[in-house]
Amino acid sequence: MNSVFVAIIGTGMAGLTAARALDKAGIAVQLFDKSRGSGGRMASKRSEIGTLDMGTQYFTARDRNFRTAIREWQEQGWVAEWKPNLYQAREGVLSASPDEQERWVGIPHTSAITRGLLGDLPVTFSCRITEVFHGPTHWTLQDASGQGHGPFSHVIIATPAPQASALLAAVPVLASTATSATMDPVWSVALGFEKPLPTEVQGCFVQDGPLEWIERDRGKPGRDNRLDTWGLQASSNWTRKNLDLPKEAVIEQLYGVFAELIGCTVPAPAFALAHRWLYGRPAQPHEWGVLGNAGLGVYACGDWCLSGRVEGAWLSGSEAARRLLVQL
Numbered sequence: 001m002n003s004v005f006v007a008i009i010g011t012g013m014a015g016l017t018a019a020r021a022l023d024k025a026g027i028a029v030q031l032f033d034k035s036r037g038s039g040g041r042m043a044s045k046r047s048e049i050g051t052l053d054m055g056t057q058y059f060t061a062r063d064r065n066f067r068t069a070i071r072e073w074q075e076q077g078w079v080a081e082w083k084p085n086l087y088q089a090r091e092g093v094l095s096a097s098p099d100e101q102e103r104w105v106g107i108p109h110t111s112a113i114t115r116g117l118l119g120d121l122p123v124t125f126s127c128r129i130t131e132v133f134h135g136p137t138h139w140t141l142q143d144a145s146g147q148g149h150g151p152f153s154h155v156i157i158a159t160p161a162p163q164a165s166a167l168l169a170a171v172p173v174l175a176s177t178a179t180s181a182t183m184d185p186v187w188s189v190a191l192g193f194e195k196p197l198p199t200e201v202q203g204c205f206v207q208d209g210p211l212e213w214i215e216r217d218r219g220k221p222g223r224d225n226r227l228d229t230w231g232l233q234a235s236s237n238w239t240r241k242n243l244d245l246p247k248e249a250v251i252e253q254l255y256g257v258f259a260e261l262i263g264c265t266v267p268a269p270a271f272a273l274a275h276r277w278l279y280g281r282p283a284q285p286h287e288w289g290v291l292g293n294a295g296l297g298v299y300a301c302g303d304w305c306l307s308g309r310v311e312g313a314w315l316s317g318s319e320a321a322r323r324l325l326v327q328l
């Protein structure tokens with residue numbers, strides 16, 4: 001097989017960024033994702049009160065090229081700047097904590113960005129890839145139902161590190177590097193209140209305790225404000241200790257912490273939802289950019305190769321595509 005045809009496993013920010021860059025260069029790609037839709041940790045979840053962002057809620061941009069990409073997304077109407085009233089909580093004490101940092105959100109939800117990036121690229125959803133084989137001349141993928149996909153000239157694995165290490169079995173050196181990138185779990189809770197809570201807080205960094213970040217959907221550009229919806233993210237420490245707690249108990253405990261912290265009367269929520277991200281965030285940042293074997297034509301990318309943020313995923317996906325293109 002001489003033609004270039006690239007399989008990309010994962011339709012989060014890293015996989016989609018690589019796919020877009022290759023497509024722009026005229027390279028044929030085929031995306032796969034185990035989920036029913038695109039976005040990974042940037043996917044938004046449908047619920048009875050509307051669409052909720054249970055993963056990424058905002059992101060920042062420090063890299064010049066990433067900032068250029070954001071300007072393009074802004075022109076497409078996928079993102080807008082978010083200027084929240086920021087607070088911090090330390091030892092239970094809430095205080096205003098304004099800053100000058102530029103922060104971006106997807107509109108009307110985070111998933112607008114990854115849906116926009118996916119566009120009409122060829123993708124197979126609900127397809128969990130379980131094995132990636134290298135034959136004498138090409139790559140073949142196998143999914144959980146035993147079906148084969150291919151042949152492909154190259155493969156980009158754009159999944160969280162633990163899933164990438166399993167798929168990198170054909171290249172043990174890369175697999176063992178991916179294995180060393182441990183990822184922490186994160187419990188995420190959404191609470192919806194009938195009446196707006198009497199507080200000015202729109203975002204709050206929590207320095208200690210079970211919660212790490214609290215944010216209010218109201219005030220974000222393009223949001224549906226039927227209920228006053230809040231997002232709570234637990235710290236990795238608390239999540240690890242409470243990994244197998246039933247969702248109802250997670251909601252009850254984090255609601256209690258939130259109600260104590262937010263500094264106003266908090267009624268029982270009219271709506272509550274919990275989501276557990278097993279691979280929420282890399283335990284520490286790395287400077288790999290991308291893992292790859294150019295000779296074999298296989299690359300692994302994702303936030304875990306860099307900063308563990310949306311920007312890191314974008315940079316890693318861009319680098320995977322760049323490395324692949326220079327080898328052609």
Ligand SMILES: Cc1cc2nc3c(=O)[nH]c(=O)nc-3n(C[C@H](O)[C@H](O)[C@H](O)COP(=O)(O)OP(=O)(O)OC[C@H]3O[C@@H](n4cnc5c(N)ncnc54)[C@H](O)[C@@H]3O)c2cc1C
Pocket residue numbers: 009010011012013014015032033034035038039040041042054055056057058059060127128129130158159160163186188233277279280281301302303304308309310311312313
């Ligand atoms: C609760 C939470 C809050 C966050 N908040 C922020 C924030 O405020 N700012 C920020 O910058 N970042 C934030 N992040 C981090 C950010 O979401 C990630 O850095 C980024 O989305 C990672 O993108 P990715 O493409 O590397 O991986 P992912 O988004 O995880 O994409 C990987 C994809 O691979 C698919 N996949 C996995 N295994 C397989 C398989 N075997 N076969 C097929 N498909 C597979 C998955 O379904 C998924 O779609 C947050 C993350 C979480 C969980």
Ligand SMILES: NC(=O)C1=CN([C@@H]2O[C@H](COP(=O)(O)OP(=O)(O)OC[C@H]3O[C@@H](n4cnc5c(N)ncnc54)[C@H](O)[C@@H]3O)[C@@H](O)[C@H]2O)CC=C1
Pocket residue numbers: 058059060061086087088097098099101186205213233280281308309
């Ligand atoms: N829960 C999860 O799974 C993940 C959460 N992530 C969070 O996503 C956010 C994105 O990080 P960046 O892009 O660097 O964003 P950022 O610059 O807004 O925040 C980075 C960190 O700096 C601190 N900080 C920033 N601004 C303030 C302020 N005004 N007052 C007090 N403390 C402040 C705070 O500790 C925060 O976590 C951070 O809050 C990460 O902790 C990132 C990845 C995963």
